[in-house]
Amino acid sequence: GQSLEQPSEVTAVEGAIVQINCTYQTSGFYGLSWYQQHDGGAPTFLSYNALDGLEETGRFSSFLSRSDSYGYLLLQELQMKDSASYFCAVPDSSYKLIFGSGTRLLVRP
């Protein structure tokens, strides 16, 4: 089966950098994705890593280490609007897309 672990909550200051970690256990590996969800809103796709290394998209970057079954989402130049929940997710060989329990990010002024 699949399982993913993320911290439940992270707090950071506006303008700072924050890293949200995700460790996973899967029976097969097909990549690690990250999604953002504002309260009451729909999850929206942020990034996807299939290979080791860093993928950068504007202020957001995502990193993957397949040998460590570990990835992280890095948010730079934090803005108040970045306050949201962030989920890592993995698809599995049986076509499920499984999400972690989510990390609630609170950005303070």
Added chain:
Amino acid sequence: DSGVTQTPKHLITATGQRVTLRCSPRSGDLSVYWYQQSLDQGLQFLIHYYNGEERAKGNILERFSAQQFPDLHSELNLSSLELGDSALYFCASSKLQGARTEAFFGQGTRLTVV
């Protein structure tokens, strides 16, 4: 706008009743996923359809059922509703099986069972 349409946006119903939630995927997407999200909880995978066929099931209750029609829209049927079924129900679509790149989510249906 993700291109995924869910109706209705809100639904209030009594215990013991049956409801149907509808999802229209993005144009060209063959995969539809259903998720349940209870208050301050994560996204619990319910079921996945690809091009009309069921592909994977999560911990979906026997009271719940789903189907994907030839035009690719999907419906999630919830019956004998209980208070604990109150949640946000999301559907998501993707081009491929397994959403190995990205999945696009609808705005969800907020179900309240009273």
